Amino acid sequence: MPKLTEVEIAARKSFVYAACDALLAQDESPRSASHVRAEMQRMRPHEALGDTKYVHLFLSEWRRDREASDGDAATVISSALVHALRTELHAQAVKAKAECDARLDGMLVDAQELLGLNSKLEEQIAQLEVDVALRTSERDEALGALVECRTHLESSQAALADARVRQEATAVQLAAAAAERADLETKCATWQDAARDGVQVTERLRTELDAALTATKDAIERATAAEAAAEELRATTASRRFLKPGRNVASKPQRFKHGLSGPPR
Numbered sequence: 733m734p735k736l737t738e739v740e741i742a743a744r745k746s747f748v749y750a751a752c753d754a755l756l757a758q759d760e761s762p763r764s765a766s767h768v769r770a771e772m773q774r775m776r777p778h779e780a781l782g783d784t785k786y787v788h789l790f791l792s793e794w795r796r797d798r799e800a801s802d803g804d805a806a807t808v809i810s811s812a813l814v815h816a817l818r819t820e821l822h823a824q825a826v827k828a829k830a831e832c833d834a835r836l837d838g839m840l841v842d843a844q845e846l847l848g849l850n851s852k853l854e855e856q857i858a859q860l861e862v863d864v865a866l867r868t869s870e871r872d873e874a875l876g877a878l879v880e881c882r883t884h885l886e887s888s889q890a891a892l893a894d895a896r897v898r899q900e901a902t903a904v905q906l907a908a909a910a911a912e913r914a915d916l917e918t919k920c921a922t923w924q925d926a927a928r929d930g931v932q933v934t935e936r937l938r939t940e941l942d943a944a945l946t947a948t949k950d951a952i953e954r955a956t957a958a959e960a961a962a963e964e965l966r967a968t969t970a971s972r973r974f975l976k977p978g979r980n981v982a983s984k985p986q987r988f989k990h991g992l993s994g995p996p997r
Contacts, residue, residue, distance in 0.1 A: 739825050744782055746818025747772060748790035765791055 751771040752762045762768050765788040772781050781787070 739829075741786075742818065743822030743825055744786050745790045745793070746822050747776075748787055749794050749818065751775060752791065752794045762791060762794070 748768060751768045754775065755762050755768070755771055762771075765784050768787050768791050769781055769784065772787070
């Protein structure tokens with residue numbers, strides 16, 4: 733026999749009592765448990781009747797209660813009212829139980845959903861913890877890189893300041909070099925002008941020298957020709973006037989040469 737709760741037992745008992753009272757109202761005396769079950773089935777065709785042993789037990793209790801009342805009509809009416817109340821309470825209890833079961837099922841569904849959400853949240857929390865650890869590692873690396881960048885920045889700033897100082901010194905040197913270059917360009921322009929003048933003078937002197945050389949050459953040629961003509965004339969004159977047989981004429985040219993300007997002897 734399945735174990736029932738107190739509420740279910742009271743509801744079954746009320747149902748059996750109501751069926752017995754219904755049989756009495758129909759001028760029938762409940763003969764057996766099957767007779768009462770048939771009436772119960774007629775009264776509530778869609779409700780489970782339960783075990784026959786419970787019907788037999790509650791039928792016996794109904795008979796004892798019926799005999800204890802000694803046929804008192806008021807007691808019978810009161811018993812019928814009590815059974816009616818019990819039946820109503822049973823219906824309300826069944827309805828409340830159905831509502832509780834529905835709520836419980838909803839709560840179970842909600843609990844399962846909450847469990848699923850909790851599982852998802854735990855997974856998300858675990859993933860977030862991993863992400864946080866990764867981001868923390870990345871942050872530490874970024875901080876290290878930032879410190880290194882700051883060190884490089886300070887070094888770069890120092891190098892930049894040094895470079896600026898050297899740039900300023902170089903600018904001063906470039907300005908001095910530019911001034912010196914301008915001076916040199918001025919001097920070079922002066923030297924170029926002087927060189928051009930010198931070239932012109934040299935060309936003029938060369939032209940004059942070439943003319944003098946040409947004139948000198950012409951004079952030398954004329955002097956040579958004149959000297960040759962004079963020699964020829966002296967030779968001819970000497971051979972005609974002064975030469976005697978056996979006299980050496982070859983030793984006289986120098987004397988004739990120096991004495992050309994004088995009259996012949």
